């Protein structure tokens with residue numbers, strides 16, 4: 001693949017790292033957890049054995065909070081509630097109602113899953129810090145609720161559940177409980193690591209970073225956030241099950257609001273998104289007030305707050321995040337970024353046989369009488385629009401003439417007030433954007449949607465994740481080369497034009513029969529513009545892709561479109577072949593003006 005290095009004097013700082021040191025951090029964190037989980041027991045130090053059991057349970061919860069917070073973008077401040085639900089589920093079932101432990105474990109998981117689903121409900125409607133406030137309220141109310149429901153929870157007296165068998169030495173003085181408490185954070189870390197590299201993990205993150213782009217790729221952000229809450233809640237609930245034998249006794253005091261604070265602060269102090277972060281974060285946030293400054297037990301929330309403030313001022317990316325940032329800068333100093341080129345894709349497409357048009361040239365997409373109003377503004381006014389397989393359809397018009405509004409109707413972002421829309425043989429007038437994307441529609445945006453925390457390669461790979469067709473062998477080789485070249489590239493270092501190309505590559509890899517390009521040529525260099533125009537022609541000729549091209553660059557539209565529709569104040573004023581349109585006085589008057597366009 002053809003590459004060149006681009007340099008930019010004003011390179012923005014990446015918002016977060018691409019986490020390419022995950023593997024090292026996973027090994028280091030697992031090693032530290034093994035040592036701290038086992039060594040105190042080997043030396044018979046019961047105090048530190050117990051302390052690390054608790055810390056390791058907290059680290060496991062923090063790992064899940066870190067994943068939920070950064071990778072799934074769900075700001076929860078109430079993870080202590082889910083820990084408590086797991087613990088109380090077990091303690092109430094087995095400690096109060098004398099059910100077998102297996103039944104208690106079951107109820108612990110059910111309780112935390114139910115709590116997670118309750119958290120997920122507001123996540124469907126509110127995001128960011130609004131969601132944080134809702135979950136924080138749950139953290140405030142939870143201990144009160146435990147006190148109120150004293151028939152079940154035995155109120156302030158708490159429930160005693162020693163489970164001594166688990167604390168008996170099993171191997172070299174190490175108890176089953178210590179082993180379980182050590183395994184929990186390691187398993188949580190492995191989950192985080194694997195999830196980050198999975199299709200589901202990338203789709204969750206895409207939904208978190210750009211819900212709009214996610215929906216255009218067939219991802220349902222609401223489903224993703226609910227699923228993320230459910231997974232994190234069940235995991236946290238399992239930690240709650242371990243919490244019971246670790247403390248032998250559960251009381252509402254164990255789940256006061258500051259427990260939820262610990263997990264959140266530990267994520268921030270350790271470094272958001274860093275795999276090693278929860279280990280370092282819990283050590284800092286938990287050890288200082290609970291072990292080193294034990295006399296200040298009454299001021300715990302204050303101490304947590306001070307530690308967090310102190311660390312955030314000194315290390316804005318958290319302890320591990322700051323070290324990682326420094327390491328990356330050193331490694332990449334002077335490296336620059338590799339530019340994206342479309343030549344590998346166009347070379348591959350050129351070698352393919354021409355697409356055989358279907359016997360009947362039926363439109364794949366038909367819109368009739370589409371009207372979209374925003375208050376008194378009629379953005380799209382009774383528009384009829386057809387698109388046939390393999391057709392490149394230019395959509396032009398002055399600023400504000402309704403082009404993007406029509407595209408938004410086509411991909412399901414926006415619902416028509418009147419009219420009908422059929423796509424691939426179905427009435428999709430009321431379908432959602434993810435449903436339309438799944439039926440085979442891809443789009444790019446006026447402002448390219450690039451996910452800053454993904455590497456350049458993963459930004460492209462999101463398109464592959466949405467692909468529902470088989471991968472041709474020739475393309476696989478190109479992708480391998482692309483991966484090798486862009487695996488650790490930061491998208492924030494790409495120029496505007498390069499971001500556009502990245503988005504174009506992503507939508508091409510999704511392999512949709514219909515692609516909508518919204519002003520794709522804006523900001524492209526002359527060479528990139530040529531590459532893009534070649535790509536569009538090849539997509540239509542070789543793959544039979546139908547393209548809608550919204551573009552102000554009329555020369556480009558005239559050179560590649562098979563048909564052009566002209567919009568003015570939301571209405572179609574002309575539609576036809578470029579050669580015919582160029583002679584239309586209304587069109588000449590409106591757009592050609594001084595610009596030279598050859599039919």
Ligand SMILES: Nc1ncnc2c1ncn2[C@@H]1O[C@H](COP(=O)(O)OP(=O)(O)OP(=O)(O)O)[C@@H](O)[C@H]1O
Nearest residue numbers: 374377378379397398399400401402403404405406
């Ligand atoms: N969400 C919205 N709320 C209110 N008015 C809107 C909204 N979206 C678009 N409009 C209005 O609808 C009309 C059409 O806008 P639209 O963005 O579709 O035009 P456009 O042809 O894509 O313009 P441009 O070339 O500048 O992107 C404009 O008058 C615009 O102000």
